[in-house]
Amino acid sequence: MLKLYLFLVLSLFTGVHLSAQVTLEECVKLAQDNYPLIRKYDLLNQTKEVNLSDINKSWLPQINVYGQVTVQNEAPSFPEALAGIISQTGMSISGLNEWQYKIGADVNQNIWDGGVSKTGRNIVRAEDAERQAALDVQLYAIRKRVEDLYFGILLIEEQAEQTRNMQTLLQSNLDKLQTMFENGTAMQSDVDMVEAQYLTTSQQLIQAKSTAKSYRKVLEIFTGISLVGQELVKPDATIPQDLLPARPELRHFEAQLQANEARNASITASTMPKIGLFAQVYYGYPGFDYFESMMNRDLSFNILAGVKVSWNIGAFYTKKNNRRKLRLSSDNIAVERDVFLFNTNMQTRSQLDHIDELKAVMEKNDRIVELRTNVRKAAESQLDNGVINATDLLTKLTDEKQARLNASYQEIQLIKSIYQLKYTLNK
Numbered sequence: 001m002l003k004l005y006l007f008l009v010l011s012l013f014t015g016v017h018l019s020a021q022v023t024l025e026e027c028v029k030l031a032q033d034n035y036p037l038i039r040k041y042d043l044l045n046q047t048k049e050v051n052l053s054d055i056n057k058s059w060l061p062q063i064n065v066y067g068q069v070t071v072q073n074e075a076p077s078f079p080e081a082l083a084g085i086i087s088q089t090g091m092s093i094s095g096l097n098e099w100q101y102k103i104g105a106d107v108n109q110n111i112w113d114g115g116v117s118k119t120g121r122n123i124v125r126a127e128d129a130e131r132q133a134a135l136d137v138q139l140y141a142i143r144k145r146v147e148d149l150y151f152g153i154l155l156i157e158e159q160a161e162q163t164r165n166m167q168t169l170l171q172s173n174l175d176k177l178q179t180m181f182e183n184g185t186a187m188q189s190d191v192d193m194v195e196a197q198y199l200t201t202s203q204q205l206i207q208a209k210s211t212a213k214s215y216r217k218v219l220e221i222f223t224g225i226s227l228v229g230q231e232l233v234k235p236d237a238t239i240p241q242d243l244l245p246a247r248p249e250l251r252h253f254e255a256q257l258q259a260n261e262a263r264n265a266s267i268t269a270s271t272m273p274k275i276g277l278f279a280q281v282y283y284g285y286p287g288f289d290y291f292e293s294m295m296n297r298d299l300s301f302n303i304l305a306g307v308k309v310s311w312n313i314g315a316f317y318t319k320k321n322n323r324r325k326l327r328l329s330s331d332n333i334a335v336e337r338d339v340f341l342f343n344t345n346m347q348t349r350s351q352l353d354h355i356d357e358l359k360a361v362m363e364k365n366d367r368i369v370e371l372r373t374n375v376r377k378a379a380e381s382q383l384d385n386g387v388i389n390a391t392d393l394l395t396k397l398t399d400e401k402q403a404r405l406n407a408s409y410q411e412i413q414l415i416k417s418i419y420q421l422k423y424t425l426n427k
Contacts, residue, residue, distance in 0.1 A: 104282020114272025190390035
């Protein structure tokens with residue numbers, strides 16, 4: 001959208017003339033870029049980066065700072081006999097104080113987590129790809145809505161064009177009948193009948209223009225650009241040679257399967273032992289040297305450090321069931337994918353048959369229009385000679401209009417059917 005706005009602004013200053021035509025492919029691209037859902041792609045990327053950052057930070061030292069004061073009714077002390085012997089040496093041992101206090105920190109550092117962080121990163125990326133693929137599916141549906149609007153506008157505007165042509169013919173014959181009436185060779189009822197049909201056609205034209213304008217407004221909302229004065233180019237569609245579907249739904253199924261594979265790897269990682277360093281540092285009373293703390297009650301600085309190995313054996317209890325649940329989930333996804341492919345192939349076959357049917361019907365259109373035109377011209381000549389009346393002429397005019405309208409409709413319907421096939425296959 002930013003590029004489009006910049007181009008529009010630059011065109012005002014550089015004199016660049018924007019094209020007065022717009023194609024179906026341009027409308028689809030603009031609609032997808034303009035649709036609010038597009039913003040979720042950036043949000044998903046940001047979420048993925050945050051989750052990956054959290055996992056990476058699990059390798060940073062984990063520090064827990066604390067302070068505590070405790071009191072207990074009993075505290076370790078020397079037996080009275082031993083305390084008496086020691087006191088004879090001139091030393092006084094009162095034992096540990098019931099009041100104990102410390103301020104310190106516990107520090108833990110992972111060395112090996114059994115692959116938990118690695119599989120966690122893989123799961124984050126796989127789940128992000130799955131959500132991105134789900135967004136692709138939702139955004140792909142916009143294409144069909146835009147295509148339906150686009151072809152709806154083409155059909156209505158073609159109807160308006162044929163109605164204008166009919167008006168031209170009616171006006172020509174109305175002028176002719178007016179002259180004939182003034183010369184006494186036509187009746188007032190004939191003039192009134194053609195004029196009434198002309199007015200009815202004018203009403204039809206107003207309705208067609210209004211409907212086309214309404215459809216264009218909806219398409220403008222989708223694309224985010226003004227279509228005033230823009231000609232919608234009639235697509236020149238060809239049937240795709242490759243009939244293998246490449247729908248975003250298939251990528252979504254594959255992304256779901258990949259996410260399950262990543263989760264399966266995490267089950268193995270959860271059963272592995274963990275190795276890390278730890279340290280306990282505190283300043284307080286009593287210290288690690290209990291004998292010294294019994295001799296005096298001074299605060300001391302204390303450090304305890306080592307290597308810790310932990311192994312959650314309980315993870316083995318649910319390992320089999322967790323893998324089974326993932327396998328069942330993957331089997332269910334595979335079934336949904338096969339059902340989607342089956343329905344897509346059925347729809348493709350039906351659409352190809354419909355395209356063949358339209359092509360066969362359209363082979364006679366040019367000849368039918370030619371014959372209806374000849375009949376109408378003959379009727380106009382007969383009207384001049386007083387052989388037929390206005391009712392017969394209007395019938396021939398209506399027949400020609402319908403023949404031309406049918407030919408135009410079927411041409412647009414053929415192109416629309418080919419684009420529906422392209423949508424089914426994502427071509």
